Amino acid sequence: MADATPIDPPRRARDGLTPDQVTTRYRAVVDNVNQVIQGKTEVVQLVLLGLLAGGHVLVEDVPGVGKTSLAKALAASIDGSFGRIQFTPDLLPSDVVGVSVYDRRSSSFDFRPGPVFANVVLADEINRASPKTQSALLEAMAEGQVTVSGTTYGLELPFLVLATQNPAEHEGAYPLPDSQLDRFLLRVSMGYPAEGAELAILESDGAIDVLPKLRSVVTATDIVAMTEAARAVHVAPGLRHYLVDLAAASRSHPHLALGMSPRATLSLQRAAQARAVATGREFVVPDDIKALAVPALAHRLQLAPEAALTGTSRSLVVAELLDRVPVPSSAQARR
Structure with a gap:
């Protein structure tokens, strides 16, 4: 992960952010992600608003339009951890939240956290997994915690599930139940890029990839403060x-x-x-x-x-x- 380079550090006396400071950070993250996702500023803004509102976002679209790159770019921009879950029909709930493993040396069970323990979690093609596995995300999304073998583990803030969903007509898809759809604050669609943006993608093919060199422009702590400012x-x-x-x-x-x-x-x-x-x-x-x-x-x-x-x-x-x-x-x- 790139080194954090926080912007506009001054804060209010009560350790809150002013609206102007939130706007500065918000625009910095949007501009940073736009280096990777060209021509989709509105989508980037909606995803970031979902994060600031303390919610989760469902992206419904065909494969290959940049959903994974969007999630990775957002995590890099906020200096946050990134977790990816590739949903498949044989995926188990333990593959999402983690599992307790018996350690013979200590004669105890050690918890090995799953990929849901990250600031930005990409739940890729979520409707390809069985309903039982889909529901493994419900507690995490609704309460910011998971329970494994009777023990509850809290998730670090900020926490955003960015789930992608294939259109319903694709083979091998399980429609998301209403209870899980209701856990998503926003649903957006990436859509195909505009002609100019797609030409730029073709012209840059083979060039240096922007994503690995993307630097953070805010910290995860800044995002938490921005969320608190939004609630106020x-x-x-x-x-x-x-x-x-x-x-x-x-x-x-x-x-x-x-x-x-x-x-x-x-x-x-x-x-x-x-x-x-x-x-x-x-x-x-x-x-x-x-x-x-x-x-x-x-x-x-x-x-x-x-x-x-x-x-x-x-x-x-x-x-x-x-x-x-x-x-x-x-x-x-x-x-």
Whole structure:
């Protein structure tokens, strides 16, 4: 791992970061990762916002578009440890969280941690493993800990699971259950690179790989402080009512069999707080909620059978909810 080169070290007296300091660090990480992942700034921003919000991110896309490089570049940029789990049909839960091994010399069991014990964990092609193995991540993602042989082990902060998923039509895929989908704060798609970015990839083929030489621009401690700053961002009562109104509208929407859960509402609020502080603000505005509604909500909703048959997508339903639910006034959004 490259040496850490923290930026903008001054802090508030209470050992917190100001919004401007968070913004500086946030932009530094995005720019650093962009050296590896060309033309995908929005995706990089969403993944970093998921980390700052204390959540996890699901990347759904075809193989070969840079998902693994994104995870490695993020870990290198924050001077954090990196763990990779290649999910396959024969993968066991112990291959994810670790296993206790008997040591004859000491006549005791020693715990050997699995790859989930890292700051950034790439769960590659998570839907290729059996549901039992997929569920091995649930405790880690929800509580930041794992339990093996009756002993609970805490995971070091920051902790981000960046899971990749093949499209459902690929052979050998097991659809993720709703309980596990709900553990992901955001779902994003890398997408194919734009023409200019793909040309640059072809032109740089055979050149020196950027990733091994990527230096950290913040520390893992900085990320923890940025997460704390995000949690302290003010959400006005009017915006909380707006979130609740969105949830209520989703639960009565004719195209949905399952609307927003309270966890979904809370996740959208935390993501909006992260976006606000990354933009240099100490308060959330309606645009923060609208910008993150689709990646934070679409994967949590369940379409009604008749809606699925007509080709309605969950993203379109979220967009319709945003159009239907009144936005609080500027005064209400700041109070």
